[in-house]
Amino acid sequence: MRGKPDLAAKSKATIADVARAAGVSTATAGRVLGGYGYTSEEKKEQVLKAAQELGYRPNALARGLITGQTRTLGVVAGDIQNPFYASVLRGISNVAEANGFGLLITNSDEAQAKEVHSVELLAQKQVDGLIVTPSDTRKARHLHNLKGMGMPLVLIDRAVAGLMVDRVATDNIAAAEQAVRYLIAAGHRRIGIVAELVDETNGGLDAFLARAIAGDPIESELLYPSWQRLLGYIRAHRIEGLPVDPRLVQRAGSYSALAAQAAVPRLLTMPDPLTALFTTDGTMSEGVMRALTELKMSIPQDLSLICFDDIDWMSFHRPGITVVAQPRLAMGEAAARMLLERIRGEDYPPRTVLMPAEMIERGSVAQLDQPKAVPEHRRSGLKR
Amino acid sequence: MRGKPDLAAKSKATIADVARAAGVSTATAGRVLGGYGYTSEEKKEQVLKAAQELGYRPNALARGLITGQTRTLGVVAGDIQNPFYASVLRGISNVAEANGFGLLITNSDEAQAKEVHSVELLAQKQVDGLIVTPSDTRKARHLHNLKGMGMPLVLIDRAVAGLMVDRVATDNIAAAEQAVRYLIAAGHRRIGIVAELVDETNGGLDAFLARAIAGDPIESELLYPSWQRLLGYIRAHRIEGLPVDPRLVQRAGSYSALAAQAAVPRLLTMPDPLTALFTTDGTMSEGVMRALTELKMSIPQDLSLICFDDIDWMSFHRPGITVVAQPRLAMGEAAARMLLERIRGEDYPPRTVLMPAEMIERGSVAQLDQPKAVPEHRRSGLKR
């Protein structure tokens, strides 16, 4: 092929090419271009000039192969399109970028098989560390392996049984408790909850409710977020001396707005109707909102509402939806910072960072002027 | 360090290790592990067994260095947190994953300097191809360079002057025209528009309006999306024989919800008030919605509204917002597919894929029972 020899050369200038053009060894050229070791000012200038002319661009593959570091972080998110993950990813990206790291991103769709596949892909690409939102809090051999091989690892949102690594999450129990106590303080006594609750390892919803209502100790660390938020809901009732009616606990059973939407009619057809509703995440909130809109329920006249996580539409909605907002961006940033520390070799014991959610009051909660005190006959429910 | 010699070995088994354990050459081990060349069943089994036992994991860096391919796509998005980009990225991710490609993602925040930096990072990491949403449609030397060096490149949403590469975008002019004609058909005569319109290279808004209203030919290909959508707005007026009142065209001047919000009062304080409003993207819509909520304007009683791009809240809002929805996911998928074709070496002339937006009717447009015909004294405006 004739013509454009310059361009062709330009597209593939290596350190050897630069060294030759500058009249130095590849070692010297490498030292100035790579910014390591010492070089005389004179040679440095020659090399820089030659590099400029040849349009030299370092090959990160070669560098990574030899240094064992790629300056790339891997992330396994549930679904990049979901606002929760989108924000978390932006937080990770901010920190990565500030430190000169690239970001290799995959979606697991909360499916273990895809997660395993993603992790394998990222490991082969030699990422320096991994941030994952584990799809299963019990089985995660791939993550244990990774850790065993010394791969820096940070978990977001969920923990994994027996996996001692850094983790950042929202303090789900406290956040849910705060929201539900807020409703109770506003005079609500019949408060529904719509939660994903897909995992069955807790012995089923009924058994879990029985234990939680009885105040039995529950190992909450390994609970999926929706169970933790349910626990906060129950704890708020206990603290306020209000009985928990299991029929008010609606399980969507899958992580989809449709499932949440389907759960709403089940709540509204009860004899002693609820006056308030608590949803445990953005997707559940979406489904609930669709259901309420369809049923032409007015908020907060017909029903008060507090949602977990602040999705953008919640502030445009009329009335604005009162929420407990997770610090999504900050969670991503914290996770990335912790990962970078591990990559640098800092050697703390595994840290769990539980970040507080922020309650944002808007207009979706009605102040009831019913007696604040819980009627005697209901109080008894607590003792069962 | 004593102990766990197996684990240590396991974490770094190379082809040479596997070859040794299997009693074959590295070439043979490489052939079966890499899936290239021919091997006898017998040796293949030995190698596979050894690899399994050693926990061999291929090093994509070494493979990439020698093959010149990394099976990684680079993406420069505006802001991964923005629903538009989040969806586009998911589309790209779907196609990448299905083809065994990884995804290196960066944010430009629509700033040229960050974009240049991102592109450089991705190029150093030797991505096989790049998808970018260019932040500047005029100057983009980095992209021209990239193309000159043979890097496969696909543009999303915006074009770049003189850069002949594949591109996928929404057919903005047609989509906006459709929306505005819909409003006109509903009887609206005073239709406002809130658009970003940040670029000044069109000689300023007034000059642009004058040319467009006069029907002068306009090279629309290089226009930023908000200008294209404004063009659709004007074209709809022309087609329907309605004059364009420049005061109804509100320029936010920056890509922020706040700027859009500030533009709304300027529209509502006119003597001959508007009855409908058209917003040109999700961020503008957000700002406009905040303003209308604050002003306690009822939709569609006080004002009809059509928004460009279907953001999730628009379907929860009461009433639902009528929108022209961009096929965001499909755009990402199309872009990724085109890029993969280029990476495979397919050699078409540069393709521009303009995807149609879909109009979704909800409840934000009031049917006016004013005369459908445009009054005579207004028609004259067209002839100026």
Place this chain on the structure above:
DNA sequence: CTGAAAGCGCTTACAG
């Protein structure tokens, strides 16, 4: 400070 040489973990002609 500088250069010759080895090597990171693979793949690719080239013989046999």
Place this chain on the structure above:
DNA sequence: CTGAAAGCGCTTACAG
């Protein structure tokens, strides 16, 4: 079908 050898583009001891 298989192996010895070279090489991808860098960095890293090691001499000098």
